[in-house]
Amino acid sequence: MAEASDDRPLLQLAGVHLHFGGLVVLNGISLDLQRGELLALIGPNGAGKTSVLNCISLLYRPTQGRIVFEGEDLAGLSPHGVARRGIARTFQLGGLFPHLTVLQNLLVGRHAHFSSNVVLDGVFWGRARANEIAQRAAAEEIIEFFELERHRGELVSKLPFGVQKIVGFARALAMEPRLLLLDEPSAGLNREAREDLSRFILRIKHEKGIGMIWVEHDMQMVADLADRIYVMDYGAHIADGEPRQILADPRVVEIYLGSKGN
Amino acid sequence: MSARGALLRLEQLEVVYQKVVTAIQGVSLEVAEGQIVALLGSNGAGKTTTLRAITGFLGVDDARVTDGRVWFEGRSIENQPPQLVAHQGIAIVPERQKVFETLTVTENLEATVPGAGTTRAEQRRRVERVFEHFPRLHAARRRLAGYLSGGERQMLAIGAALLCTPRLLLVDELSQGLAPRIVENLLERLVELRKELGLTVLLVEQSAHVALQVADHGYILENGRVVLDGTPQRLREHKDVQEFYLGQAGGGERRSYRDVKQYRRSRRWYG
Amino acid sequence: MQTVANIAVLVAIYALIGSGYVLIYRVSRVLNLAQGELMMLVAYLLFSLATLFGGHPASALAGAVLLSLLVGLVLYVVLMRRMTGELVIAAVLVTIALGILLRGLMVLVWTGQMARPLEKLGWQNSPLALGHGVALSSVAVTTIFVAIAIYVGLFVFFRYTAWGVRMRAVGENPLLAAQRGIKLHVAYAMAWALATFSGGCAGMLLALDSGLDGTMAIIGLKAFPVVLVGGLDSLRGAIVGALIVASAEVLAIQLIDPLVSDVVPFVVLIAMLAVRPWGLFGTEEDIQRV
């Protein structure tokens, strides 16, 4: 499934540890992600899945270990630097800007693609204006892709939770990333919306070849879509491999799936 | 419906946001004492709005119940402030902002006011019970709740709601963000509690599988209207429910997420 | 030695005023900028009662204390209650406006002239020699004891009832607190009543010690750095903050130049917040998890 055009992995985590005071959140996580690969990250609540994503986007600084993206060690960067390198993400707890409209949220996502400055913006002349128009067009493509036309001008705070999740996804894609981190994108979506979401994920994978790390609790979706599953518990690696094999693994059933593991 | 009188009854409820957006219209439903009732609906159908109308959580968003009544134990409670509603024995696990982020986990539980006449010892015992059910919370009890993971927050919110010893528990998206095993436990626990304490539950749930598994009765809300209701059995057999909520292909077997059609435009309910 | 005594008195004053800020901040995240005016109002009420009951100083004092609780309660019920759920900064502005209103009313009723409740009560503020050449006025000594008593009372209250945690819960998210069955308005009203009471005590004592005029309100502002250094939602912090700020101030007067005594607390504040943004004992408020 992984269309590795370049044998070097897109992203590589090597022995990542994360501590908060005495609390060990991540305990030596190592994983590789190939270009265009869809890796599902699963584990019980509080296992540290979100923390892995936070470490990659440098919102948390790993206590120990290396994170290498396209051959570059991320340690020296700032969170916005990481974003500019091409890593985008969605957020488990929403993370949208509630007082902005859908369109504005997307344009914030395209922040790094502008080339203007404060003075130009204030005068709104020349480059600033041309930029606005060009980026607006780019945002419109995203809106179309996610079928958000009818919500374009609405304030995000007034949208139902499900639509907000989609907007969050759209905003991440608007950044034109090469690596996309998805944190429970399906939470709060109904079946129908999950099907739409699956469609978006598949299209992104096939049309844009973006690598994705996908934290998810819906095992049906994971089973159907993921290329590979990585299971963790208490900040440590438990198992990884093919979906079918992992979901049948008794350890995974024990700590995570419970009796009805499918 | 059950022969017993309804604990909660909504009558032709209408809620309007900011004086212009009508979110639900003519919603009527009943929850009988000791029942678990599921409220299903696609995103934006008005489920959260319905729960807010019951708990009086509407004011902040400049919304009002403009029509219809909410009856709880025979008293009408629409447009009452939340604390009054809470004192009548209605607890909620809200959809978003569910914990006090700047308090520790233990403080979150302590801040919850127990039902009348609860002794301190009793209260402490109940807190311990919450920790028993959610060992992860116990491990995190001294941490600020704002640092909890999404699932841990959900556990804490459920724990706190149960501490109130409510007569009616409203849950907005129970399984949201929880690992499958926990969801399973929780549902078992709800069934147990119902037996033990006669707890009544109104459950909003995205995963229709899960909800219909434990519910005694289900309602389906679309576009701010109730379009279908009945026993889980009846709902499960309905063609549209199968298609849109259970994800079953024509024959009854599960449809794969991989097979979603390109550019499928959903059919809408016009009940 | 005298310096230590001076610091102790100032600590007591600041701690009393500070507790008012803390109590209200704790339940509503609102900084009550009318605290100074409330202090002054209570002091003036004492003055009027003292004039009325010239012969019965005790009943005048008791009356003023009761009135201070009542004033807080009434303010909450008729005014601040309506601000629940609104923007914090708007509520802060309401307290500022309240301060303006109160100041206008006080000038109207009591003019801007110096008032001396102590004389009306028929008492003498005689100096007390405390040994080692240290002397303090009797009211100053009383101030220290009152501050201790009030703080002990508050600590006991919060230790043996669940209200401390509940107040903070209300402060963070009133609606959620309401859902959890906390009686919002009781918590708010209690905080306002207690805050005017403790602030009012500071006002009364200051007025008894050295008289009362229109500038007292500004002293309320001087206790800002105190509560910020200590942590806006912590009573313990208010004491420690008072200790730090009062020492800095008195030592600046004593050792550097009295002129800088006005800025010193703020310099301490800036330095402190750079190190611990939530003050020494405050809880972290801005938690953003994603």
Next chain:
Amino acid sequence: MAYASGYFKTDYAMELRLIETRWQKVSAAVLVLALGVFPLISPQVAIGIANQVFIAIVGAAALMLLTGYAGQISLGHAGLLAAGALTTGVLFKELGATFWVTLPASAVVGGLLGLVFGLPSLRLKGLYLAITTLALHFVVAFVGGEYETRRGFSTGILISPPAIGGFALQEQQHWYYVLLAIAVAAMLFCINLLRTRTGRALMAIRDHDIVAESLGIPVRRYKLLIFVVSSTMTSVAGCLLAYYRGFVSIEAFSLYLTIDYVAMVIIGGLGSMLGAVLGALFVITFPYVIEGLLRVLPIPAGIANEMFAINYAAFGLVMILFLVFEPLGLVGIWRRVRNYFLLWPYRQTAVGGGGG
């Protein structure tokens, strides 16, 4: 373009126009005309008030950028106004500098101070930040006071009116047009800033700075930047104020002035530039209105003495009533009225959700 059947946008550039429909064009023209004619038909006092409003608009817009959009509460506003005024005063008094020197100098000083005021914002939020900026205000006031005392200007520095091309700006009417132009320029600058990338970045930071950071926005730089922009504007307003008033005195920049400005942005309505204008208008004219009203009332001679205390208390009272009954500010009222007319006689009804 077919106006008959509605108004269509055919490209993205059209969306960027500030004035779109014919109706808006007409209203804008009327407004311009009214503003232009105002000083010709109004008494001096009214023009004076208008001039104060214009200066206040510049200051309020700066604060609105900072507080209303970037979410950084600042109580150091008077300190920054003072910095601008004092720079002007010092340069004028010590070096005899002209307007063309003092204005940019004030801007530069303001910008630098903005950097200083902005530093705490990298660590602090909300009221904590507010009080820290207040602390910086006291530091500025202290320095200014020391300067005035040490140099023997304890009652303030008198400044002669600015000469623009040999024309001394002295009459209220002349000031009116100059200040109006400046206020309009400041507003346009802010509005432009807000509808472009900078503005969105600021609002993103206000709503959720960690998320903003991981979307590629250098949060710290933007925070400092907005402090610098806002302080520069404020400082320029301070410079104008000094010239307009004809004097500089550090005591004129007390905490109350900050409160006035905070009141402007809150009463106007946080997060709206129109709010800054309405707020400035309200706060500046309010005392005059109250005074006028009290004057009209038949006041018994006996309490004529107490008029001022009543006036003062009334100011507080009306402000309280306003905040209590209209927490969304003047803009809230404006929007409600407008919505009412836009929708009348309909009421929008449910539109189903739909997951995308």
Next chain:
Amino acid sequence: DSYVLGLTGDLTGRDAANSGAVADGIRIYFERVNRTGGINGHKVEVLVRDNQSEPSRAATDAQTFVNNEDLLLMITASLSSTYAPTISESKRKGVPVLFAGGVCPREVFPPKPDPLLFCTSGYAAETDVKFAVDYIQSVQKNATLGLISMAIPISRGSIDQAAEYAKSKGMKVIGHESAPPPTANYTPYATKLKEGGADWVLSWAPWVTQVKTFEALRQLGWKGNFISYGHNVAEEELKRIKDPGFLVFTTNGMFSDGQPVHKDVLATAEGKTKFPITYLNEGWVAAMTLEAALKKAGWPVNRAKLASAMDGLSVDLRGLRGGPITWTKTNHYREQLYYRVYGWDAAGNRIKTLKDWTSREVK
């Protein structure tokens, strides 16, 4: 068709007790004038505005006044922070200004006063403190002098001058304390003065600072003498404090002097002011002077005419002060200043004069 004057004063701010009394004095005085036929057959109308000692409010007031074409003159009765805006507006439109009840600004003093600015108030910062230092020296040859001011420019400035002057006279000066306007507790300042070994303390500051520092010193058991400037509250306060070591020096005679003019003030103002009538003398002085100026200017009158009438005016104050107010082309303050020192006579339980009118030439 009346004489219109505009008064801007601190009626509700921190100096309300001072300014308010000045405003009341002027108001009551002209009420009587109007009752008894006015000046040159015309009534006097005083418009009053409140500036709370805040420069920006004062600026607004001044602007309103100068824009009123009928208005002849502005009266300022508040702290010196409000002077700059008033002066600035007065220059713009050529409106004369009378400073009544505050500190006189430098612009009214000789040799070259501003043609539009005049002053009747008692204060004269520099001369005041010099007189006080001389007085101390006349009582106790080599006193150790402690100094306290309020941390506002005008007070600090003059106390600095007192320090210099005292040193030049060979006195030992032990520092200059300066308390911020609102101070919760004056004891730390007092402690420093006491521990410095001061046997005399001089203060030239708003009344609170003076009296509270004194009281704090006494609480500490300090036994020295304290001399402070006599604001209009001084008479009341002397009676309250009853401490022989607390002296005030003043340019206004106290009502305890019992001059006919004092009885006149008492009779006229009874029940018309919320202030003790002993506070009214500054306002009375200003009003008497204004009356004389308006009389001299005649009718019709305009701003310029009034200003020139004020040049070369001499007003007999009939005992409210030690001598007349005389304005000349080179002096808009007065030619001679007259000081008196009052203290408390414990035995007689009354105010006593420690030093009778002493004149100083104003240069």
